[in-house]
Amino acid sequence: MTASAVRHRLRPPVPWRLQVTRLYAPFVNFSIVGLVGYGWVYAGLTKASYPGGEWTALWLWVLGVAVLMKVALAAGPVFVGADRMFWVLSSPVPREALLRPRFLWLLAVGAVVGACWPAVVSGIVGAVVPPLVAAGAGAACGVAVVAGAAAVQRAGVRPQGWLSGLVWLAVVALLVPPERLGLPVSWLGAGAGQVSEPGLLDGWAGVVGAAWVVAIGLAVVGAASLRSLRRSDLAPGGALAGVARVSVSWFDLALLGAVLAERRARALGRVKSVRLRGSRLVVLAWCDALRLRRTPNAVLVWAALLPVPALVSVGWQGAVVPAVHLVAAFLATDRLAAGLKFVCRSPAMRRALGLPDRQLRLAHLVFPAVGAVLWCAVTAAFTPHVSAVNALVSAVGAVAVVYRVATRPPVDFGAVVIDFGVLGPTPLGLMAQFSRGPALLAALGLLQLAL
Numbered sequence: 001m002t003a004s005a006v007r008h009r010l011r012p013p014v015p016w017r018l019q020v021t022r023l024y025a026p027f028v029n030f031s032i033v034g035l036v037g038y039g040w041v042y043a044g045l046t047k048a049s050y051p052g053g054e055w056t057a058l059w060l061w062v063l064g065v066a067v068l069m070k071v072a073l074a075a076g077p078v079f080v081g082a083d084r085m086f087w088v089l090s091s092p093v094p095r096e097a098l099l100r101p102r103f104l105w106l107l108a109v110g111a112v113v114g115a116c117w118p119a120v121v122s123g124i125v126g127a128v129v130p131p132l133v134a135a136g137a138g139a140a141c142g143v144a145v146v147a148g149a150a151a152v153q154r155a156g157v158r159p160q161g162w163l164s165g166l167v168w169l170a171v172v173a174l175l176v177p178p179e180r181l182g183l184p185v186s187w188l189g190a191g192a193g194q195v196s197e198p199g200l201l202d203g204w205a206g207v208v209g210a211a212w213v214v215a216i217g218l219a220v221v222g223a224a225s226l227r228s229l230r231r232s233d234l235a236p237g238g239a240l241a242g243v244a245r246v247s248v249s250w251f252d253l254a255l256l257g258a259v260l261a262e263r264r265a266r267a268l269g270r271v272k273s274v275r276l277r278g279s280r281l282v283v284l285a286w287c288d289a290l291r292l293r294r295t296p297n298a299v300l301v302w303a304a305l306l307p308v309p310a311l312v313s314v315g316w317q318g319a320v321v322p323a324v325h326l327v328a329a330f331l332a333t334d335r336l337a338a339g340l341k342f343v344c345r346s347p348a349m350r351r352a353l354g355l356p357d358r359q360l361r362l363a364h365l366v367f368p369a370v371g372a373v374l375w376c377a378v379t380a381a382f383t384p385h386v387s388a389v390n391a392l393v394s395a396v397g398a399v400a401v402v403y404r405v406a407t408r409p410p411v412d413f414g415a416v417v418i419d420f421g422v423l424g425p426t427p428l429g430l431m432a433q434f435s436r437g438p439a440l441l442a443a444l445g446l447l448q449l450a451l
Contacts (some may be wrong), residue, residue, distance in 0.1 A: 056174060060170075065145055074240070076234065077149045078103055099226045107147065148218050244256055288366065302371060306378060310384070318384065322394075330402065333372040368399060400444075415430050
């Protein structure tokens with residue numbers, strides 16, 4: 001039996017009419033996203049980069065590479081589902097031949113993500129390097145990141161701590177102007193308007209060529225490591241992908257959050273028990289602090305969102321910045337509300353704690369509220385077009401929206417569905433349930449635009 005025969009048995013051929021029908025919806029979605037992205041890229045390429053834009057672009061690239069590496073390592077990156085695990089581990093077909101299509105598909109996804117990331121950067125700071133050079137180098141970086149993650153997957157190395165440190169460094173560097181470090185304002189040697197010089201083009205071609213040489217070398221190493229992957233390396237990513245698919249299909253991310261929390265607990269292994277003193281409210285607030293200390297990625301995301309409103313003020317119109325500040329404040333506050341969500345969604349835990357629901361919610365709302373006020377105060381100090389009133393609305397609104405989302409009742413999938421005869425059956429009941437929180441966020445966003 002060959003690898004192609006095994007793949008044919010696992011995935012029987014689908015008629016081409018059914019394939020075209022399945023591809024229609026993704027084609028429409030990607031077309032809409034592509035048109036929006038084209039407008040973003042065109043606006044970025046036609047505007048001049050501001051002084052110090054090269055510094056911002058450099059650290060945005062570093063931030064994108066670090067985040068992509070963390071995501072790839074969280075998913076494996078090479079993984080298989082339960083239906084393929086038997087064939088990969090027990091069939092006489094070489095393991096590398098069965099995993100190679102998945103690995104090549106991941107390399108293609110990494111190349112696409114890497115090629116699109118320079119478009120995001122150029123939409124924020126303008127074109128600091130030639131567009132084709134940026135796309136070529138970005139694609140090479142994406143391939144290198146995915147291939148490097150595949151090589152690290154079997155090596156037993158867990159560089160998540162180093163990657164988190166790199167993200168912290170990128171966030172701090174984005175907040176510090178290059179002039180304070182003694183660097184010149186423009187130090188890359190060429191902007192988008194100087195790409196016609198032959199010497200500069202030759203230099204950029206050498207950079208892109210070197211990046212692809214490194215990417216191809218890592219891809220060869222990653223492909224060679226496929227033959228030694230074991231069940232413990234392949235199973236976690238497959239389980240995470242299956243849970244993510246179910247969560248997205250049912251519009252409920254609680255299942256995905258529970259699986260991620262379980263993975264974080266297993267990564268910790270064991271923790272040192274401590275005696276908690278004080279009243280019940282103080283003990284609950286202190287438990288929230290311990291939870292944040294044991295999940296540093298939440299604080300990392302909170303800090304990584306600090307430069308977002310300032311970057312948006314550079315690339316977009318100033319009137320949009322207060323609304324973006326509100327959304328970023330909500331996302332930052334939401335990362336600190338894990339304890340509030342856990343208590344609100346666990347009736348058994350609320351009964352075991354023996355306190356009224358209002359007191360439990362207020363106790364677990366302390367750290368999200370403090371984090372929201374601190375985040376808004378820090379960002380208002382260096383973000384243009386964000387006044388003290390905007391910062392106050394963002395802080396109060398972020399806490400209110402987080403509270404509304406956390407206290408939302410369980411989703412009732414048997415809610416009412418009405419067919420208006422135009423768009424087909426419309427789940428108005430589900431839309432009303434999911435609007436608890438986002439509707440308040442939209443209303444506060446309109447308020448921010450009006451201030």
